[in-house]
Amino acid sequence: MSANLINMLLEATLQTLYMVAISGALGTIFGLPIGVYLAVSQRGELLSSPAVNKVLGLVVNATRSVPFIILVVAIIPFTRLIAGTSIGTTAAIVPLTIAAVPFIARLVENAIREVDSGLIEAARAMGATPLQIIRKVLIPEALPGITLGLTLAVVSLIGYSAMVGAVGGEGLGDLGIRYGYQRFMPEVMLAVVVILIVLVQQVQSLGEGLARLVDKRAPRNRGR
Amino acid sequence: MAEKQTTGAAISFAALGKSFEKKGSGQVMALEDVSLDVPAGTITGIIGRSGAGKSTLLRMVNGLEQPTTGSVTVAGHDVGRASAAKLRHIRRDVGMIFQHFNLLSSRTVYGNVALPLEIAGVPSAEIKPRVDDLIARVGLEELSRRYPAELSGGQKQRVGIARALATRPKVLLSDEATSALDPETTQTVLKLLADINRDLGLTILLITHEMAVVRDIASHVAVIDGGRIVEQGTTYDVFADPKHSTTRSFLSGITGVTLPSFIADRLQPERPQGAAQEVIRITFAGRHATDPMLAMLTSELGIAVNILAGAIEEIGPHPFGNLLVSVEAGRGAEARAYLERHELLTEVLGYVG
Numbered sequence: 001m002s003a004n005l006i007n008m009l010l011e012a013t014l015q016t017l018y019m020v021a022i023s024g025a026l027g028t029i030f031g032l033p034i035g036v037y038l039a040v041s042q043r044g045e046l047l048s049s050p051a052v053n054k055v056l057g058l059v060v061n062a063t064r065s066v067p068f069i070i071l072v073v074a075i076i077p078f079t080r081l082i083a084g085t086s087i088g089t090t091a092a093i094v095p096l097t098i099a100a101v102p103f104i105a106r107l108v109e110n111a112i113r114e115v116d117s118g119l120i121e122a123a124r125a126m127g128a129t130p131l132q133i134i135r136k137v138l139i140p141e142a143l144p145g146i147t148l149g150l151t152l153a154v155v156s157l158i159g160y161s162a163m164v165g166a167v168g169g170e171g172l173g174d175l176g177i178r179y180g181y182q183r184f185m186p187e188v189m190l191a192v193v194v195i196l197i198v199l200v201q202q203v204q205s206l207g208e209g210l211a212r213l214v215d216k217r218a219p220r221n222r223g224r
Numbered sequence: 225m226a227e228k229q230t231t232g233a234a235i236s237f238a239a240l241g242k243s244f245e246k247k248g249s250g251q252v253m254a255l256e257d258v259s260l261d262v263p264a265g266t267i268t269g270i271i272g273r274s275g276a277g278k279s280t281l282l283r284m285v286n287g288l289e290q291p292t293t294g295s296v297t298v299a300g301h302d303v304g305r306a307s308a309a310k311l312r313h314i315r316r317d318v319g320m321i322f323q324h325f326n327l328l329s330s331r332t333v334y335g336n337v338a339l340p341l342e343i344a345g346v347p348s349a350e351i352k353p354r355v356d357d358l359i360a361r362v363g364l365e366e367l368s369r370r371y372p373a374e375l376s377g378g379q380k381q382r383v384g385i386a387r388a389l390a391t392r393p394k395v396l397l398s399d400e401a402t403s404a405l406d407p408e409t410t411q412t413v414l415k416l417l418a419d420i421n422r423d424l425g426l427t428i429l430l431i432t433h434e435m436a437v438v439r440d441i442a443s444h445v446a447v448i449d450g451g452r453i454v455e456q457g458t459t460y461d462v463f464a465d466p467k468h469s470t471t472r473s474f475l476s477g478i479t480g481v482t483l484p485s486f487i488a489d490r491l492q493p494e495r496p497q498g499a500a501q502e503v504i505r506i507t508f509a510g511r512h513a514t515d516p517m518l519a520m521l522t523s524e525l526g527i528a529v530n531i532l533a534g535a536i537e538e539i540g541p542h543p544f545g546n547l548l549v550s551v552e553a554g555r556g557a558e559a560r561a562y563l564e565r566h567e568l569l570t571e572v573l574g575y576v577g
Contacts, residue, residue, distance in 0.1 A: 122326035127315035216371040
């Protein structure tokens with residue numbers, strides 16, 4: 001494999017990491033509060049507000065129903081508004097973020113709903129406000145689940161990032177399509193696939209490691 | 225303005241009612257016309273079977289449930305009508321411990337005890353000495369950096385108690401706090417509660433389905449059945465002279481006398497053909513407890529009685545006990561009627577051929 005090719009692979013990897021990191025971070029910033037709100041606004045919950053919950057749920061579902069490649073194209077005007085351009089790696093972050101937010105919101109919602117309702121009751125009995133319960137009880141207790149959810153989201157974003165070549169987003173997926181497929185360079189395709197596998201593998205073990213670190217629910221025998 | 229009650233009641237339930245909407249069957253009354261004063265500084269037990277409404281009653285004291293009718297007063301505050309902000313304030317005066325402890329798995333022992341102080345906005349410089357002091361009070365100094373998952377049930381409940389005491393409440397609510405613990409641990413936790421009651425003058429209201437818990441630490445008791453208080457008074461009076469059948473049935477199980485295994489193995493629910501013995505549990509409570517009832521049964525009716533097992537203990541100055549006996553099956557009904565006439569409780573456990 002030529003030095004030129006290796007450089008291209010390296011650059012594409014960095015572009016993928018850039019897109020995934022920024023859209024993952026933005027997706028968490030927006031998705032986490034939405035997910036928490038989805039969980040606590042259900043009927044009979046802390047901030048029970050069934051009507052708002054229903055509308056928000058519909059919006060989240062609608063966004064998640066659109067296939068990613070369609071989403072990328074459909075929101076081009078919005079992308080241009082936000083990023084100033086509709087093509088390129090930075091522009092690709094907009095659709096990636098839009099896809100990540102509802103996905104992360106649902107994952108966070110599920111993690112929050114797993115928290116034992118007895119803990120909420122105990123906190124209420126202490127005189128905690130709903131916001132205190134969210135900050136001091138729900139999020140810390142759901143952290144292992146949230147961490148695993150975010151890991152899943154990042155892995156999905158790595159997959160999605162391969163599709164943004166359609167709007168001139170670069171990265172590994174784009175390289176694989178343009179060189180490996182369109183220019184019949186199977187060795188590039190193979191290299192791209194191997195890098196993606198390694199990447200996903202690393203993200204997954206990192207996420208699981210972090211989740212174990214914050215999970216105090218099971219007694220541990222290792223290392224006193 | 226109505227005169228404030230100055231009876232020294234820490235908690236007052238007045239004509240309290242609670243109904244729930246239930247799908248399909250309309251309104252369900254969980255509590256009806258409950259009036260009860262919990263004297264300040266006492267340990268008061270509310271005993272009832274599951275579904276009797278005791279948990280709902282307890283949860284109204286700190287406003288986790290709202291009454292449908294009537295009122296709950298805690299230290300002069302009407303809990304049912306308090307605003308959300310006022311209610312949060314009242315709750316800091318009312319500690320609560322739970323059957324399943326409800327500790328945060330993500331926080332250490334120290335962190336769990338500190339939580340109510342953080343919530344109450346206590347300055348962080350004050351939190352540490354208070355938490356250390358509370359952890360020492362419940363005897364967990366060595367475990368303060370451990371997580372709940374690393375503790376035994378009894379240790380977890382001690383953390384729960386320390387946490388409930390953190391905001392220096394006037395009242396402690398105990399929701400079946402020992403029901404998930406083994407008998408030995410139950411004793412140590414009950415002793416801790418009794419010590420706290422004595423040392424801090426804290427009023428403790430506990431709910432339980434075990435009469436032994438009431439016997440061991442409560443000075444006052446209320447028996448709840450079907451959403452109503454059927455009997456209340458000092459533990460001494462209620463145990464010595466139980467009036468209601470629910471109270472009696474709770475008392476009957478208290479000594480935990482069991483059949484010897486050679487009888488238990490042969491016990492059958494239906495009376496067999498031919499000669500058989502009827503196995504009866506007799507509960508002694510109240511003023512006839514010391515009468516030689518079995519001897520009288522033999523001398524007056526000529527019924528021979530085999531004693532299989534038994535235990536007598538004292539509650540206050542009163543003997544209280546259980547006897548397991550067997551009599552000839554044909555005369556069982558007669559013997560039971562005679563004992564019931566003398567205010568002893570009987571229960572047929574089965575027959576042996």
